[in-house]
Amino acid sequence: MTDEEAAAPGPGAPGLRERKKQRMYQAVSEAAIALFLEKGFEKVPVAEVAAAADISKPTLFRYFPTKEDLVLHRFADHQDEAARVVTARPAKRTPLDALQRHFLDGLERQDPVTGLCDHPAVLAFHRLLYGTPSLVARLYEYQDRSEHSLAEALGGAPLPARLAAGQIIAVQRILAMENWRRIDAGESADAVWPDAAAAANRAFGQLRSGLTPYA
Template sequence: MSAGRISLRERKKQLTYEAVSEAAISMFLERGFDKVSVAEVAAAAGISKPTLFRYFPAKEDLVLHRFADHEDEAARVVSGRPDGTSPLDALRHHFLDGLDRRDPVTGLCDNPQVLAFHRLLYGTPSLVARLYAYQGRSEAALARALDPGAPVAVRLAAGQIIAVLRVLAEENWRRIDAGESAGQVYGDAVAAAGLAFVQLENGLPMPLPG
């Protein structure tokens, strides 16, 4: 009985997070991130400004809430991989599957609403800076999934993996933002992912070009 009440309370809390975030994003897309105040977002969501800050510590978190479910995604892929599958193989298959599904996280998505959101995100310096904090937590979660003790060698590996996933997604997004369709970029995106994971597996080429 008690567990059921807690579950319902957590569900209501999550719905509030989503409703406030979506209301804020709609306003930011319409008027620009810097032209909408937190007080205006709170009023539109029907809550007080202090209540809003209890849910979202920073204005940027109203946008980046969409990434909340992905923050520990790499860690979950590694922890849930089938027996006999290496962490890199699990992550490679997951990323390639995301490309097939046109998952926005891979950058390979030309849905107009996703494009508008990405333009808001990558076109706002404070959001880009906040995104790096999310990626730092992704690295930490992945390091723990690889080795609960997270020695420095494992933290370095986790940082490299998360950086590779970020670069792949940003390259896909850059090309689509320049006017190419997801279908046009897909083949190169798959090839780039293959190259990236080979480099992760084998280490950086030595000597480095240039």
């Protein structure tokens, strides 16, 4: 086998151009976040980010349409996460069961998306995110896309599916924010975990009582 063959992606994997593009996204985003954490989001011009990433400002905007997207790129893979969970669930598992299990698994892993993560770098990032109004506003746009993709995965009539998706995404957001609030107040992730898991189970139980077609 040649080196080129060994390095070639497997079936379904992104090609070389796509992998280079993904690495560019990652490198520019990480450079921007480092500057924002050091100086504050509002105090760092986009030109400084471009210089730190060794690209031109027009090139940066081709990758990131807004300054806020430089930060929220970390959430890009999560926009259709709930939809992927529903689509990939076993045939006998309901959408709500699959989403509940996925959220509980995230709590056990202390996935930052669940809010239950006390790693210093994650804490710093969340303080940047939730302490910057324009980033919070942009985050809601990402969540709106999550609702749309989840509604499509749930299927059925468009309006009921969208209403269900909105409730599910809202529950996950509220649970994550409550976990983050306690972590930010100084509690450890291990200490918060039992309450976080219990709250998630209660919340999904409430969803089942109102979303019987998906339960």
